[in-house]
Amino acid sequence: MEQSETASDLAPRKLVRQLNFAAVYGDPSHLKLPPPSPSPSPPPPSHSPLRLQLDLLPPGQRPWLCSEPQEQQAWLYSPRLKLVSPVRRIPHPVKKLPVKVLQVAKPKSPRSQPQCNVELKDTTPKKQKQCNCKNSRCLKLYCECFAAGIYCDGCNCVNCHNNVDNEAARQEAVGITLERNPNAFRPKIASSPLERRDSKECEIQVIGKHNKGCHCKKSGCLKKYCECFQANILCSENCKCMDCKNFEGSDERRAIFHKDYNLVHIKQAANATISRVAGSSGYGTHLTPKKRKIHEMFPGKSAMDQTDNITAQYQQEIDPMASSPSFLSDSFVSDPSNTRISASSRSTYRSVLADFFQPQNVKNLCSLFVVLSQVAAKTNAEMIGKVDQQTKTGNFEASVASSSKSLQETRDVHQLVCDDHVNKDEADAVDIANYNRPLSPETLALMCDEQDDMIFGNSSANGVACNSTLQNMIQKSSNSDGCTDVCREQERLILTKFLDVLRGLVTHGSIKETMCSSSTKKGERSKKEPADNANIGAETNVGREKGIHNNSFGNYLIPSVTKISQTNYAVTNGHGNNDLSLT
DNA sequence: GAGTTTGAAACT
DNA sequence: CAGTTTCAAACTC
Numbered sequence: 001m002e003q004s005e006t007a008s009d010l011a012p013r014k015l016v017r018q019l020n021f022a023a024v025y026g027d028p029s030h031l032k033l034p035p036p037s038p039s040p041s042p043p044p045p046s047h048s049p050l051r052l053q054l055d056l057l058p059p060g061q062r063p064w065l066c067s068e069p070q071e072q073q074a075w076l077y078s079p080r081l082k083l084v085s086p087v088r089r090i091p092h093p094v095k096k097l098p099v100k101v102l103q104v105a106k107p108k109s110p111r112s113q114p115q116c117n118v119e120l121k122d123t124t125p126k127k128q129k130q131c132n133c134k135n136s137r138c139l140k141l142y143c144e145c146f147a148a149g150i151y152c153d154g155c156n157c158v159n160c161h162n163n164v165d166n167e168a169a170r171q172e173a174v175g176i177t178l179e180r181n182p183n184a185f186r187p188k189i190a191s192s193p194l195e196r197r198d199s200k201e202c203e204i205q206v207i208g209k210h211n212k213g214c215h216c217k218k219s220g221c222l223k224k225y226c227e228c229f230q231a232n233i234l235c236s237e238n239c240k241c242m243d244c245k246n247f248e249g250s251d252e253r254r255a256i257f258h259k260d261y262n263l264v265h266i267k268q269a270a271n272a273t274i275s276r277v278a279g280s281s282g283y284g285t286h287l288t289p290k291k292r293k294i295h296e297m298f299p300g301k302s303a304m305d306q307t308d309n310i311t312a313q314y315q316q317e318i319d320p321m322a323s324s325p326s327f328l329s330d331s332f333v334s335d336p337s338n339t340r341i342s343a344s345s346r347s348t349y350r351s352v353l354a355d356f357f358q359p360q361n362v363k364n365l366c367s368l369f370v371v372l373s374q375v376a377a378k379t380n381a382e383m384i385g386k387v388d389q390q391t392k393t394g395n396f397e398a399s400v401a402s403s404s405k406s407l408q409e410t411r412d413v414h415q416l417v418c419d420d421h422v423n424k425d426e427a428d429a430v431d432i433a434n435y436n437r438p439l440s441p442e443t444l445a446l447m448c449d450e451q452d453d454m455i456f457g458n459s460s461a462n463g464v465a466c467n468s469t470l471q472n473m474i475q476k477s478s479n480s481d482g483c484t485d486v487c488r489e490q491e492r493l494i495l496t497k498f499l500d501v502l503r504g505l506v507t508h509g510s511i512k513e514t515m516c517s518s519s520t521k522k523g524e525r526s527k528k529e530p531a532d533n534a535n536i537g538a539e540t541n542v543g544r545e546k547g548i549h550n551n552s553f554g555n556y557l558i559p560s561v562t563k564i565s566q567t568n569y570a571v572t573n574g575h576g577n578n579d580l581s582l583t
Numbered sequence: 584g585a586g587t588t589t590g591a592a593a594c595t
Numbered sequence: 596c597a598g599t600t601t602c603a604a605a606c607t608c
Contacts, residue, residue: 133603134603135603136601140592140602141591141592142593142601142602144603180593215591218588218590223605223606224604224605225588225589
């Protein structure tokens with residue numbers, strides 16, 4: 001492609017381009033001269049990064065830097081006005097950008113993944129980035145510096161004309177670019193000063209949209225190839241992207257933002273157990289991992305596969321209920337296709353229980369189990385005490401003490417499980433090594449499977465080790481006669497209550513699934529409609545219909561610890577009511 | 584650091 | 596306006 005269009009070739013168009021430029025940046029009457037300085041300021045270094053006071057600019061307007069080295073600072077450049085003087089645009093009468101002094105906007109950000117704490121209101125990098133143009137002479141929009149309206153400064157470009165020495169050619173290039181696209185130098189992102197921070201997700205999101213929209217095909221709009229993603233905005237109706245994952249409620253997008261937010265312990269602790277219970281509850285256990293689906297959708301795309309693998313991995317870690325193939329999302333719905341959100345445009349599954357299970361819920365559940373254990377221990381102790389009141393006082397106390405100790409250990413283990421920041425392996429190690437109280441073979445078998453699933457995966461060697469360890473524990477359990485009855489009762493209560501909780505989850509998921517399915521039949525949502533809305537709406541409706549006043553997992557399914565404690569209090573006060581049905 | 588992938592920009 | 600080519604950043608190895 002011919003890139004060497006000379007300035008002389010462009011000369012006849014100059015006037016038109018200048019007029020275009022003026023049209024782009026407004027009528028000169030909007031401009032005012034800077035305050036007169038007592039003496040002409042020396043020009044800035046010709047290749048120094050120029051700075052703009054963007055708060056003096058109306059939204060949606062991008063200044064063009066002065067092209068004359070003698071014009072210092074970031075005077076707005078306009079071919080029609082440059083002979084007058086360096087000019088500065090007056091503040092917009094209504095809106096004012098919240099940003100302060102920014103370096104001249106560059107559309108591309110550094111190679112860093114977006115982070116929770118990233119300052120997104122200003123989506124531009126704080127440090128000027130050097131371009132590496134080779135063929136464009138830095139006079140086309142390919143060049144980030146040129147596109148940003150700044151001189152190349154310290155760049156690695158070849159045959160650069162985006163400098164003072166080639167000002168004529170540069171101006172011509174500006175004119176050509178503007179002639180082609182009058183908005184070429186305007187911000188691509190029409191960002192508003194508003195931002196939304198999702199406290200739960202530590203996610204900051206600029207409320208804005210790409211003026212032209214992206215046209216991504218392979219990146220899922222979750223890589224910096226995508227200008228929307230790069231600007232930390234959601235894709236909008238302006239976009240013509242394919243397989244977009246950069247929409248509100250996207251699990252993949254959330255995963256990217258939360259890859260450091262490690263909930264893997266919570267997920268893994270509940271994952272194997274609940275999936276097992278689900279499998280025994282009559283629901284199908286056919287699992288269609290999302291990862292596999294993505295692979296099927298992108299055969300032979302190694303880069304995409306890797307990205308999707310990472311994404312799925314992150315998703316599993318942060319959103320167990322929504323993404324875990326062995327968790328509720330697929331196990332609890334009879335037809336996973338019903339959970340497909342806007343199938344034509346978003347080929348991602350979203351669990352009907354997504355965002356339903358929160359860390360606090362797990363903590364509440366753990367607390368509940370601990371209290372139940374205490375209830376069982378005390379109840380059993382009372383029974384023992386009545387039988388052997390006169391002859392086994394010492395043993396009774398020892399038994400209670402032993403139960404208390406084991407309960408405390410249980411509590412510790414559960415706290416480890418519930419702690420978002422604790423190392424999972426440590427928790428599991430504690431779980432095995434310090435679980436001194438005897439366990440029933442059923443529980444141990446359950447744990448063993450959990451260990452297989454959660455820790456060792458499919459490793460046969462490790463699985464053998466696991467089995468060996470747990471067999472020893474089983475042996476220990478069968479040989480132990482210290483607090484067998486107490487432990488059995490603890491297990492019975494905990495598992496019974498856990499089953500109730502899971503049944504509640506199943507019911508909730510089924511209801512939401514039904515609602516989602518019906519809403520899907522009514523009409524497929526538009527591409528950019530947030531996926532969560534339907535679920536939330538369905539959930540709300542369900543809540544009304546079912547008399548559920550709160551869709552919070554903790555309030556809905558898990559009775560409060562206080563309530564359990566009250567029951568516990570009743571038991572310990574001799575009411576003898578061991579019925580802990582709290583539904 | 585080289586090679587590949589990607590999508591906007593430029594061109595036809 | 597659609598299809599193709601060019602380009603440089605983003606990404607992978």
